[in-house]
Amino acid sequence: MSLPIIQPTTSKPQKNCCGCGGCESGYVHSIESMGMVDGPGIRTVVFLSGCPLRCKYCHNIDVTVPKSGQSFTPEELVDKVKSNKTYFKSSGGGVTFSGGExxxxxxxxxxxxxxCQKENIHTAVDTSLFTAPKNLKKIIPYTDLFMVSIKQIDVEAHQKLTGVSNEVILKNLKTLAQEKQKIWIRYVLIPEMTNTPEYLKKLVNILKPISPEKIELLPYHQAGANKWKQIGLKNEFEEIRVPTKTEIKTVVEFFEAEKFKVLYNS
Ligand code: SF4
Structure with a gap:
């Protein structure tokens, strides 16, 4: 059994919608307070339900199910986020919208x-950028930081790994750079699949003109593998190994030699 691949939203606006085809309320899978790894400072991380990708290594596959979790209006959700404002202020934190996508x-x-912007809360969006360009343009004025998760730089390998092309992703990434947005890149290191010299060189060529503030390397891990079974899906990555410390170090040094600021958790 597999979940359907859903293309970037281009549907007609509904009544009372701002124009993107969304609605007055949204679905939230879960909310994490006191997050320390999804942006600067202490953050409230809101995991929105639904994702058009099907990354084979996804450790949040349950969050990709559309309309799962709890329904909130924007008012209700931001009221919840606001309750942590004291921590945001003391740590330079804020809210991160993640997912899913x-x-x-x-x-x-x-x-x-x-x-959130009206409340002076720092906003970050943790995204694959697989969305219609008009959707991205809509949120740029209200987003302080884009945490862009690049899955693969090669078109065919991206299709195999995630089920979709990366064409619109790379176009959206360029738009963010042209609009002078603050960008952090996230890249999952999967042995033989994303960490080969060929792919890393291609990635560097794409990222140089984008000038991200930093690159966060995330070694592939198998946490979350059980979630695939729980929702009745086959996990094709069961046999894939995690990268060794030496492999991680090689990639860190490669990006550093290209003058990128690199962060990684071993
Ligand atoms: S984009 Fe993120 S949430 Fe969506 S399938 Fe890929 S890893 Fe999972």
């Missing part, structure tokens, strides 16, 4: 970001 609910996301 937060831009899967672009209209709802925009409204939440707008409200």
């Amino acid at each position: 937060p831009l899967y609910q672009a209209c709802f996301l925009k409204k939440c970001l707008q409200r």
